[in-house]
Amino acid sequence: MGVNLKDIAKRAGVSLATVSNVVNGYRPVGERTRQRVQQAIDELGYSPNLGARHLRRGRTGLIALAVPELTNPYFAELAEIAISEAAALGYTLVMENTAADRGAELALLDGSRQRIIDGLILSPVRIGREEVLARTAGSPLVFIGEGVYDVPHDHIAIDNVAASHAAIRHLVAIGRRRIAFIGATPGGDRQSAHLRVRGYREALAAAGLPYRPRLVARTDAFGRLDGMRAMRDLLALGDPPDAVFGYNDLVAIGALRALAEAGHRVPEDVAVVGIDDIEEGRFTTPTLTTIAPDKREIGRLAVRRLIARIEGAEVAGPLTVQTPFRLLRRQSTGTPDV
Amino acid sequence: MGVNLKDIAKRAGVSLATVSNVVNGYRPVGERTRQRVQQAIDELGYSPNLGARHLRRGRTGLIALAVPELTNPYFAELAEIAISEAAALGYTLVMENTAADRGAELALLDGSRQRIIDGLILSPVRIGREEVLARTAGSPLVFIGEGVYDVPHDHIAIDNVAASHAAIRHLVAIGRRRIAFIGATPGGDRQSAHLRVRGYREALAAAGLPYRPRLVARTDAFGRLDGMRAMRDLLALGDPPDAVFGYNDLVAIGALRALAEAGHRVPEDVAVVGIDDIEEGRFTTPTLTTIAPDKREIGRLAVRRLIARIEGAEVAGPLTVQTPFRLLRRQSTGTPDV
DNA sequence: CAGCACCTGTTTAACGTTATAGAGCCGCGC
DNA sequence: GCGCGGCTCTATAACGTTAAACAGGTGCTG
Numbered sequence: 001m002g003v004n005l006k007d008i009a010k011r012a013g014v015s016l017a018t019v020s021n022v023v024n025g026y027r028p029v030g031e032r033t034r035q036r037v038q039q040a041i042d043e044l045g046y047s048p049n050l051g052a053r054h055l056r057r058g059r060t061g062l063i064a065l066a067v068p069e070l071t072n073p074y075f076a077e078l079a080e081i082a083i084s085e086a087a088a089l090g091y092t093l094v095m096e097n098t099a100a101d102r103g104a105e106l107a108l109l110d111g112s113r114q115r116i117i118d119g120l121i122l123s124p125v126r127i128g129r130e131e132v133l134a135r136t137a138g139s140p141l142v143f144i145g146e147g148v149y150d151v152p153h154d155h156i157a158i159d160n161v162a163a164s165h166a167a168i169r170h171l172v173a174i175g176r177r178r179i180a181f182i183g184a185t186p187g188g189d190r191q192s193a194h195l196r197v198r199g200y201r202e203a204l205a206a207a208g209l210p211y212r213p214r215l216v217a218r219t220d221a222f223g224r225l226d227g228m229r230a231m232r233d234l235l236a237l238g239d240p241p242d243a244v245f246g247y248n249d250l251v252a253i254g255a256l257r258a259l260a261e262a263g264h265r266v267p268e269d270v271a272v273v274g275i276d277d278i279e280e281g282r283f284t285t286p287t288l289t290t291i292a293p294d295k296r297e298i299g300r301l302a303v304r305r306l307i308a309r310i311e312g313a314e315v316a317g318p319l320t321v322q323t324p325f326r327l328l329r330r331q332s333t334g335t336p337d338v
Numbered sequence: 339m340g341v342n343l344k345d346i347a348k349r350a351g352v353s354l355a356t357v358s359n360v361v362n363g364y365r366p367v368g369e370r371t372r373q374r375v376q377q378a379i380d381e382l383g384y385s386p387n388l389g390a391r392h393l394r395r396g397r398t399g400l401i402a403l404a405v406p407e408l409t410n411p412y413f414a415e416l417a418e419i420a421i422s423e424a425a426a427l428g429y430t431l432v433m434e435n436t437a438a439d440r441g442a443e444l445a446l447l448d449g450s451r452q453r454i455i456d457g458l459i460l461s462p463v464r465i466g467r468e469e470v471l472a473r474t475a476g477s478p479l480v481f482i483g484e485g486v487y488d489v490p491h492d493h494i495a496i497d498n499v500a501a502s503h504a505a506i507r508h509l510v511a512i513g514r515r516r517i518a519f520i521g522a523t524p525g526g527d528r529q530s531a532h533l534r535v536r537g538y539r540e541a542l543a544a545a546g547l548p549y550r551p552r553l554v555a556r557t558d559a560f561g562r563l564d565g566m567r568a569m570r571d572l573l574a575l576g577d578p579p580d581a582v583f584g585y586n587d588l589v590a591i592g593a594l595r596a597l598a599e600a601g602h603r604v605p606e607d608v609a610v611v612g613i614d615d616i617e618e619g620r621f622t623t624p625t626l627t628t629i630a631p632d633k634r635e636i637g638r639l640a641v642r643r644l645i646a647r648i649e650g651a652e653v654a655g656p657l658t659v660q661t662p663f664r665l666l667r668r669q670s671t672g673t674p675d676v
Numbered sequence: 677c678a679g680c681a682c683c684t685g686t687t688t689a690a691c692g693t694t695a696t697a698g699a700g701c702c703g704c705g706c
Numbered sequence: 707g708c709g710c711g712g713c714t715c716t717a718t719a720a721c722g723t724t725a726a727a728c729a730g731g732t733g734c735t736g
Contacts, residue, residue: 002453004722015686020724027725030684050454051393052722055691060389061454062432070418071617073409080408083435092454094400094432097418115340116388116399116430224621253621260623279409283562283591285598285623342692353716358694365695368714390692393721 003044012040023048063306064117066096066108068125069223072250073278074295075123078144081299082121089307091118100221102126111138119306124148140309142302146195154305155320158293164199165206166327167245167273167291172207174333176243176271179204180215182230182255183222183247196247196275215241222247227254235262242270243333249274249281249290256284256332267334277328286331297323341382349378361386401644402455404434404446406463407561410588411616412633413461416482419637420459427645429456438559440464449476457644462486478647480640484533492643493658496631502537503544504665505583505611505629510545512671514581514609517542518553520568520593521560521585534585534613553579560585565592573600580608581671587612587619587628594622594670605672615666624669635661 005023009016014033021027022037029037040046054060065082067075079095086093094117098104105127108120119140124132124147132151135141142154149155171179181200197216204211217234219226227246231254234241246252252274259266266272266286274281277292301321308315329335343361347354352371359365360375367375378384392398403420405413417433424431432455436442443465446458457478462470462485470489473479481493509517519538535554542549555572557564565584569592572579584590590612597604604610604624612619615630639659646653667673 006722016722017687017724018685021685024724027685028683033685047453049393049722051389051398052691053724055387055389055393055693055721056723056725058691070421071411071414073411073414076409076411076414079433080435083408083433092432094430095417095421097421115385224617228621253618257621257623257625279562280591280618283566283595285595287595343694344692354692355694355717356715359715362694366714371715387692390721391694393691393723394693394695396721 002049003046004049005046007044008037008040008046011044012037059118059310060116061090062092062094062117063119063121063303063310064094064096064108065121066098066105067123068098068100069221070095070097072223072248073280074248074250074276077278078295078299081296082303085300085303086307089303091303091307093303098125100125106131109135109138109141119310121302121306140306142306142309144298144302149195149320153319154302154309154315156298156302156305156323157320158291158298158325159322160195161199161202163275163291163293163325164196164245165203166325167275168200168203168207170289170327170329170333171243171245171271171273172203172209174267174271174335177209178212178215178239178241179209179243179245180217180234180241181245181247182217182219182227182234183251184216184218185220186218200245219247219251222251224250224254224257227251228258229254231255231258232262235259235264240270244270244272246272246274249276249278249288252288252290252332253280253284256286256288260285266332271334272332281330284332289330289333290328291325292328293325294323340387341384342387343384345382346375346378346384349382350375397456397648398454399429400432400455401429401457401459401641401648402432402434402446403459404436404443405461406436406438408433408435410561410586411618412586412588412614415616416633416637419634420641423638423641424645427641429641429645431641436463438463444469447473447476447479457648459640459644478644480644480647482636482640487533487658491657492640492647492653494636494640494643494661495658496629496636496663497660498533499537499540501613501629501631501663502534502583503541504663505613506538506541506545508627508665508667508671509581509583509609509611510541510547512605512609512673515547516550516553516577516579517547517581517583518555518572518579519583519585520555520557520565520572521589522554522556523558524556538583557585557589560589562588562592562595565589566596567592569593569596570600573597573602578608582608582610584610584612587614587616587626590626590628590670591618591622594624594626598623604670609672610670619668622670627668627671628666629663630666631663632661 005016005019008019019037021029022034063086065079083093105124121142121144123145128148129151132148144156146157146160184197201211217230219230244255246255252272255272259270264270273289275291277290281288281290343354343357346357357375359367360372401424403417421431443462459480459482461483466486467489470486479491481491484495484498522535539549555568557568582593584593590610593610597608602608611627613629615628619626619628
């Protein structure tokens with residue numbers, strides 16, 4: 001099909017290897033020759049055959065970002081950042097959808113399915129420390145999110161316990177006493193939401209408020225529908241909450257919907273806080289107070305770490321990096337500052 | 339690194355080519371040999387090196403889906419479908435973000451940037467018929483959406499004029515007379531929203547309503563923020579509209595926000611309709627009436643068409659396929675049926 | 677002035693796969 | 707008995723690239 005190195009070499013009257021060196025800069029080339037080669041490249045419109053290059057180099061130039069849900073705006077926003085960062089570093093990023101499926105996550109860990117990618121950024125939901133440790137070998141792996149902890153891999157996430165603290169402190173500060181949590185999952189310490197639940201409990205204790213198990217609502221997943229259903233259940237309690245902290249913004253938005261349907265006012269009757277700062281939360285009615293992680297930092301760091309590992313660079317610093325977050329106060333807690 | 343054909347050949351005591359034939363079925367292999375080879379494959383855990391295969395075959399097995407905005411839920415939902423369809427057909431789909439940038443769209447059309455992909459599904463915004471016709475050659479190309487028409491390529495989209503008709507008819511049916519459109523862009527027939535605007539005008543005429551240019555709001559892009567700003571401008575008119583039809587759901591959601599801020603009731607004062615049926619619209623307050631395209635059909639059809647072209651199959655039927663859509667009535671027009 | 681290092685460029689052997697040409701073997705028909 | 711076609715399987719040449727080994731030529735140094 002296209003022009004290849006040989007064509008350029010012939011045109012410029014040099015050897016194949018010299019052209020390769022001009023393209024890659026692997027070894028120095030004289031100025032005159034370089035110009036001649038460059039001219040030939042421009043004239044014929046050469047671009048390297050990536051398949052061949054990767055075959056030779058043993059790498060494909062592809063990295064994957066595997067998330068439990070492509071349609072969760074948090075991941076879409078993160079993906080947008082990660083894709084452009086990867087492109088800037090000469091890599092192509094492909095999205096994988098695990099659909100929060102344990103088998104899919106394991107298949108990715110194992111890596112046999114994807115001999116095509118050089119490395120993986122994974123946001124796990126259904127697998128834990130044991131499964132990760134059982135992994136024998138494979139390409140570089142970077143974790144994001146709160147699904148897994150204490151594994152011998154790079155891990156980029158916010159301090160989820162601290163984030164929960166911040167949310168609960170805010171709700172307490174505006175006078176709320178019966179604060180619910182939506183989005184716990186079964187499984188104790190191995191459940192993916194456990195850090196956020198822990199922060200919730202700790203902050204309640206610090207504020208001198210009782211921990212009421214009935215105010216912790218479990219969900220199957222972390223979507224709008226899950227939040228809506230859980231909120232309905234909470235409202236059906238004899239003594240419903242006066243505030244709700246959602247596992248993420250989607251869950252919180254589902255809760256907003258349930259509250260509106262049931263005729264409760266937000267924030268007067270029930271205040272609502274989420275996590276993620278997805279754009280959607282700036283347009284809900286009322287607008288949604290949220291914990292905003294630094295998505296740009298997370299996306300860029302994850303990609304850069306992964307590529308550094310792929311290219312065999314020594315990465316300084318600890319494996320686990322906690323990125324900053326901020327509390328954005330909006331209408332759903334009655335004190336907008338954004 | 340991994341096991342390769344040679345390892346299998348040695349283990350099974352056959353030639354390299356025979357193993358390849360067992361794997362690919364390119365030429366018949368005797369039953370006894372096949373079993374021996376298969377056993378070796380299972381024992382050593384062989385999986386083909388895709389880079390090498392693709393180098394030899396001249397294809398990479400990658401297709402791209404290029405959209406103007408990854409964070410638009412419509413495209414995220416579409417991507418989820420397309421990715422799984424591509425995977426089912428043995429291809430890997432990579433997402434490209436054009437960011438609604440003309441240069442990015444042209445670069446993709448040209449194809450020189452992406453020698454890595456076998457084909458492209460493109461949702462254009464800034465390029466038109468001329469640019470597409472000027473394309474000299476390159477890999478197969480399938481268009482989606484309303485950005486372009488009458489080009490010699492496969493094109494999957496809803497009938498946008500008819501979709502607008504349906505939306506406006508609905509608004510007229512519930513008694514609205516001053517119906518605004520949000521999301522026009524400069525450029526007459528070459529503007530990307532022109533089909534939806536045309537449907538809007540035709541339907542007004544059919545209902546015997548006057549066309550008021552001041553009720554057609556232009557936007558730079560098609561996000562929530564654009565919709566919000568445009569709605570604010572419309573409300574500032576001496577005689578504001580009693581209904582709004584948004585270019586898409588995001589724009590409509592932005593309009594909802596502006597209406598809530600300004601203290602207008604939806605649908606009592608102003609009814610709102612969008613297009614896309616993104617999940618978000620089922621959770622807004624009020625829930626959003628929308629035109630729902632069949633995303634599954636669009637995603638699957640686009641991928642299948644593209645792959646058929648790549649593999650050189652004759653594709654029957656016309657190039658342009660119009661997929662079905664439905665009107666989903668929800669609270670924002672006061673007559674929920676969903 | 678010899679020898680050495682350096683700089684530039686070339687030759688060539690991979691990387692793992694697939695497709696083509698061909699080799700051996702068997703049975704069948706003349 | 708010999709040739710010929712059909713059936714399996716093998717040997718091998720690509721695909722386009724990179725990296726190592728190699729070859730000249732030049733300038734510097736002792």
